[in-house]
Amino acid sequence: xxxxxxxxxxxxxxxxxxxxxxxxxxxxxxxxxxxxxxxxxxxxxxxxxxxxxxxxxxxxxxxxxxxxxxxxxxxxxxxxxxxxxxxxxxxxxxxxxxxxxxxxxxxxxxxxxxxxxxxxxxxxxxxxxxxxxxxxxxxxxxxxxxxxxxxxxxxxxxxxxxxxxxxxxxxxxxxxxxxxxxxxxxxxxxxxxxxxxxxxxxxxxxxxxxxxxxxxxxxxxxxxxxxxxxxxxxxxxxxxxxxxxxxxxxxxxxxxxxxxxxxxxxxxxxxxxxxxxxxxxxxxxxxxxxxxxxxxxxxxxxxxxxxxxxxxxxxxxxxxxxxxxxxxxxxxxxxxxxxxxxxxxxxxxxxxxxxxxxxxxxxxxxxxxxxx
Amino acid sequence: xxxxxxxxxxxxxxxxxxxxxxxxxxxxxxxxxxxxxxxxxxxxxxxxxxxxxxxxxxxxxxxxxxxxxxxxxxxxxxxxxxxxxxxxxxxxxxxxxxxxxxxxxxxxxxxxxxxxxxxxxxxxxxxxxxxxxxxxxxxxxxxxxxxxxxxxxxxxxxxxxxxxxxxxxxxxxxxxxxxxxxxxxxxxxxxxxxxxxxxxxxxxxxxxxxxxxxxxxxxxxxxxxxxxxxxxxxxxxxxxxxxxxxxxxxxxxxxxxxxxxxxxxxxxxxxxxxxxxxxxxxxxxxxxxxxxxxxxxxxxxx
Numbered sequence: 222x223x224x225x226x227x228x229x230x231x232x233x234x235x236x237x238x239x240x241x242x243x244x245x246x247x248x249x250x251x252x253x254x255x256x257x258x259x260x261x262x263x264x265x266x267x268x269x270x271x272x273x274x275x276x277x278x279x280x281x282x283x284x285x286x287x288x289x290x291x292x293x294x295x296x297x298x299x300x301x302x303x304x305x306x307x308x309x310x311x312x313x314x315x316x317x318x319x320x321x322x323x324x325x326x327x328x329x330x331x332x333x334x335x336x337x338x339x340x341x342x343x344x345x346x347x348x349x350x351x352x353x354x355x356x357x358x359x360x361x362x363x364x365x366x367x368x369x370x371x372x373x374x375x376x377x378x379x380x381x382x383x384x385x386x387x388x389x390x391x392x393x394x395x396x397x398x399x400x401x402x403x404x405x406x407x408x409x410x411x412x413x414x415x416x417x418x419x420x421x422x423x424x425x426x427x428x429x430x431x432x433x434x435x436x437x438x439x440x441x442x443x444x445x446x447x448x449x450x451x452x453x454x455x456x457x458x459x460x461x462x463x464x465x466x467x468x469x470x471x472x473x474x475x476x477x478x479x480x481x482x483x484x485x486x487x488x489x490x491x492x493x494x495x496x497x498x499x500x501x502x503x504x505x506x507x508x509x510x511x512x513x514x515x516x517x518x519x520x521x522x523x524x525x526x527x528x529x530x531x532x533x534x535x536x537x538x539x540x541x542x543x544x545x546x547x548x549x550x551x552x553x554x555x556x557x558x559x560x561x562x563x564x565x566x567x568x569x570x571x572x573x574x575x576x577x578x579x580x581x582x583x584x585x586x587x588x589x590x591x592x593x
Numbered sequence: 594x595x596x597x598x599x600x601x602x603x604x605x606x607x608x609x610x611x612x613x614x615x616x617x618x619x620x621x622x623x624x625x626x627x628x629x630x631x632x633x634x635x636x637x638x639x640x641x642x643x644x645x646x647x648x649x650x651x652x653x654x655x656x657x658x659x660x661x662x663x664x665x666x667x668x669x670x671x672x673x674x675x676x677x678x679x680x681x682x683x684x685x686x687x688x689x690x691x692x693x694x695x696x697x698x699x700x701x702x703x704x705x706x707x708x709x710x711x712x713x714x715x716x717x718x719x720x721x722x723x724x725x726x727x728x729x730x731x732x733x734x735x736x737x738x739x740x741x742x743x744x745x746x747x748x749x750x751x752x753x754x755x756x757x758x759x760x761x762x763x764x765x766x767x768x769x770x771x772x773x774x775x776x777x778x779x780x781x782x783x784x785x786x787x788x789x790x791x792x793x794x795x796x797x798x799x800x801x802x803x804x805x806x807x808x809x810x811x812x813x814x815x816x817x818x819x820x821x822x823x824x825x826x827x828x829x830x831x832x833x834x835x836x837x838x839x840x841x842x843x844x845x846x847x848x849x850x851x852x853x854x855x856x857x858x859x860x861x862x863x864x865x866x867x868x869x870x871x872x873x874x875x876x877x878x879x880x881x882x883x884x885x886x887x888x889x890x891x892x893x894x895x
Contacts (some may be wrong), residue, residue, distance in 0.1 A: 223695065225692060225695065226692065226693055226695070228692075229688075229689055229692035229693065232689075233678070233681065233685075233689050236680075236681060236685060237678065237680050237681065240680045240721075241680065427676065427678075427679070428672060428674040428675065428676035429676050429677065429678055430676075431643065431672045431674075431676050432670070432672060432676040432677065432690065432734075432737070433690075433693070434643055435641050435642070435643065435668070435670045436690060436693035436694060437666070437693065437694060437695070438693050
């Protein structure tokens with residue numbers, strides 16, 4: 222190991238980075254724009270679902286039930302129609318996503334104490350919206366039933382059960398709180414993997430590697446010199462992203478910032494290792510890009526960023542353990558939202574460490590100082 | 594300075610090097626000449642330690658045969674393609690590669706200015722490499738290859754795609770370097786450059802066909818050459834004349850390869866007289882490297 226050679230590579234990398242203004246700008250713009258875009262845009266709670274009503278009962282009780290739906294805030298009654306066909310048209314055309322149908326004998330049944338059915342039609346072509354609508358419709362039904370029962374039976378005193386839910390760490394269910402740390406993870410993987418992969422493949426493509434290989438530089442020295450600048454960049458990105466999260470989205474950082482920065486190092490090295498691995502396999506920059514995206518998509522979809530991992534089939538669930546982002550999401554959500562420390566995150570840190578060591582070892586070994 | 598014995602390298606179906614044995618002596622300007630795909634680049638990369646040969650040994654001045662990498666201080670290499678950083682300036686490139694060899698910045702700058710002065714590049718030392726002309730890029734690559742003051746300089750088609758004037762200038766620089774005692778191994782597809790070497794090896798299909806000085810190669814050519822200028826521009830005009838081994842048409846003249854000059858002369862005169870074409874000029878010509886090369890390349894299949 223020759224420190225002077227590493228220093229020379231470092232200096233060269235920074236010089237090139239400084240001259241490539243566009244890439245540099247992108248490195249800072251990506252976290253900024255993505256955070257602002259996703260932080261505001263992605264709301265998993267669906268409100269104001271356009272709803273069409275076919276009220277054949279036209280009674281005070283049907284109006285009362287409808288009011289419960291619309292006051293919940295989840296359903297916006299946008300239209301009232303007079304036939305099943307009209308409801309079908311509304312939902313087919315996408316003007317409404319929910320249809321509520323009161324049968325003619327609705328009021329009559331209620332008064333006689335017979336179960337009064339209300340039909341709720343849901344457009345389930347959009348899963349997220351459908352699930353939400355179904356859950357809320359069901360609970361409105363339950364609550365209303367309970368009210369009627371209580372009235373009828375002249376009951377007083379305590380209900381038999383009382384379930385008190387306390388949503389810890391994010392009591393108001395603010396989407397940004399759990400999205401912002403996750404986006405931070407995504408942004409860092411994206412830049413780290415793509416930029417490292419491309420940075421080395423570019424040297425091969427431009428032929429500079431050939432000139433470099435005849436010099437006495439050792440593969441490890443070259444790796445360190447090329448990687449270190451990107452570690453610095455990764456930290457800069459995280460700082461920008463955290464600032465946006467705290468200032469714009471008021472995300473509370475409950476744990477230790479120092480620990481967050483320290484544990485992030487493991488994630489950055491793991492992502493860089495992945496980038497290096499790609500650079501070893503790719504013959505040109507185009508291939509490096511494609512391979513990076515091949516890795517990025519599972520990271521976004523399977524790491525628990527978008528969909529809960531618990532809902533995944535067992536095979537995919539275990540597969541997601543091979544993604545560095547899976548562990549980092551635990552780490553960053555743990556520190557930022559739950560305020561926990563490394564003692565609860567050792568498992569994740571170990572996993573990232575093992576991942577980094579494996580990737581970096583293979584890459585350094587594979588990076589022979591030969592062309593063929 | 595460089596000695597190779599029985600070098601062989603195969604890439605899939607292509608035998609890039611086939612039992613290549615060469616000896617490059619100290620002080621040589623050794624030219625490696627051959628058509629595209631003959632194995633020039635493979636040979637040079639193998640000598641530089643970039644490619645491991647399937648078979649054979651390389652001996653480089655001052656190193657054991659199995660560890661040519663040890664000598665990289667002693668060897669300056671200029672690859673075929675411009676392979677420096679386009680987004681670094683001339684000086685930054687030189688400093689970067691110099692420090693790879695553990696040279697101090699002061700030493701590098703002093704040496705670089707010396708070499709840049711020779712190559713006439715001193716005024717451009719702050720220019721980005723991407724903004725240099727083709728000829729200047731080659732000079733920069735040369736400067737980088739020379740920064741360790743190597744005893745051996747290896748250049749892979751250094752003047753490929755460079756304008757004639759810059760090519761001429763580049764060769765002048767190579768000569769002055771050779772004068773200071775540097776041994777040069779240079780590959781080239783240009784015949785006129787082969788003439789400039791002290792020794793030339795012809796390589797074709799991975800095999801060395803001939804090694805000699807340019808004069809020696811011409812002598813070994815074995816055939817005679819007639820230069821002919823006539824009142825016709827038909828490239829096939831000499832078809833049917835007996836005893837002609839090869840006819841090349843150059844727009845204003847014909848070069849005819851023959852074994853016996855007087856017989857050929859009379860045969861050609863007879864042929865042209867019958868066609869009613871007057872002969873403007875006919876004389877014996879000295880074979881050029883190109884003629885030698887064409888003969889060797891064509892004879893390469895037997």
